[in-house]
Amino acid sequence: MTNIIETFKLTKKFNGLTAVDQLDISVESGEIFALLGPNGAGKTTTISMLCTILKPTSGTAKVNGFDIVKESMQVRKSIGIVFQDPSIDDRLTGRENLFMHANLYGVPASEQKNRIDSVLKLVELEDRADDLMRTYSGGMRRRLELARGLIHYPKVLFLDEPTIGLDPQTRDHVWTYIRELKETHDITVVLTTHYMDEADRLSDRIAIMDYGKIIALDTPSELKDTLEGDVVIIKAANPDAVVSLVKEKMGLTQTHKVNGTVEVTVKNGKSMLPRIVDTATQNKIFIESISLREPNLEDVFLHYTGRTIRSDNSREPHGISAIKRRRIR
């Protein structure tokens, strides 16, 4: 496998704040690669640099063999982007938006009509293609943006939070499209998301990003396997007492308080359940309920950062305003 994207100590600072910190990643040709992390982790900044929208403060990267700083025009010809915020002209029809894109990216005039028809079919918007886009729903606009990103046959398709603000059914559709794309068009997909399920269902490999750094990078299943086992969920009147009990008396270090319950990651959950209850009883700590589940990516994130992915939403006002903007429309 060849690497279609490689970054070399890619760094971006905004007014002294390091948004992306000496990033070294490589993306293999033909895979779906997810950057997963909370708002403000530096995902969008990373993608913006790879798309040549932002210039790195230091370091560089290669996309499709071209340097993002020195050969930005070549990079631009190799990629397609679906931005986090909407980026269509809603005074034009869907088809007009697509034609415009085809022209901007130098798609031969003789091929334009065929390609546009086929991408419209792919996202099931043929019957609405000639309506002004201001009459489209949020999900339809998103699908058209996806279609648009494909007209010029990009080598790499960047999707920045592809399903943010969409309803569950549309999200499911979009995921199916992205999977199909990868199979039918032989392209590499790089997406950012802060949805665990999205990263899990879509991607071949996931890079977990936090404070501008990659803290873990592997396939979804490998990442979950690093947790080695099951998650025990304990509900108690005094969760802090349970945490210190489990950590100190039982030596189970992978213990976190999550939304008022206690979660313990252990190797053999089934045999651990009665032992936790016994120890608690001996120390006169009352447990309300106790249960067991398979680990998910949320646990992986918690494992590496000590935080849940949703607990820190304040660092990227841009992301939040984007969500708000979507809601207004």
Next chain:
Amino acid sequence: MTELRGFYTLWFREVKRYLRDRIRIVSSFFQPLLWLVIFGTGVRFSGQIGGLNYQEYIFPGIIGQALLFTSMFMGISVIWDKEFGFMKEILVAPVSRVSIFLGKMIGDSTDALIQGTIVFFLALLLGIKADPITYLAALPVMLLITFGLVSVGLTIASLMGSLESFGAVQSFINLPLFFLSGALFPLTGPGIPEWLQIATRVNPLSYGVDALRTIILGSAWQFPLQPLYVNLGIVAVFDVVMIVIGTWAFSRMK
């Protein structure tokens, strides 16, 4: 080739959006109509300017005004595109910023030209004598005037963050340029204070309006600011300077 196609695409978009906005087109000749019919008739009966009746005198000025206001206002599409994210789609495309700027600028100029044309033929209905041949002669001059003005509007818009600040800057620029252009009254004739004459000569629009007046009124216009070719030369230099500044402003836009 890609550059040319990018340029054409952006030009086409501006014109298509404009033609689709019928309310904008209809409302656009309302203001010139007010100036010509009400203001023009009112002042017409209080005196003459250089042997011309007032409506005849301000007619080229009102065309200049229509070009000025529409051209400057065109910058709003940049603010719009930034606000609704479409600018990102354009800026990330493999097309140079020069082509992007020129496509948008000439597209907007085309729209302004349509506006100027509407005002021109409006005048025919008011009995101002002007014929199709005069129109054909005035057309390139109108275009020359719009290039620079549209570039000013686009430059301001690309530097401004919001609709509100764009509007505020506009009102600071539009009316002074209009009042000091000789559109409504001669600013260079005898008895005009020195400071007003200087201000007029600094205003590039003065030369555009003067050129239009020379072409439309012919020998009936006795107080030209400069000979026609000097007027056009000055407007052309202004265009080039503004296009360079505008391209620079676009290239630093993120």
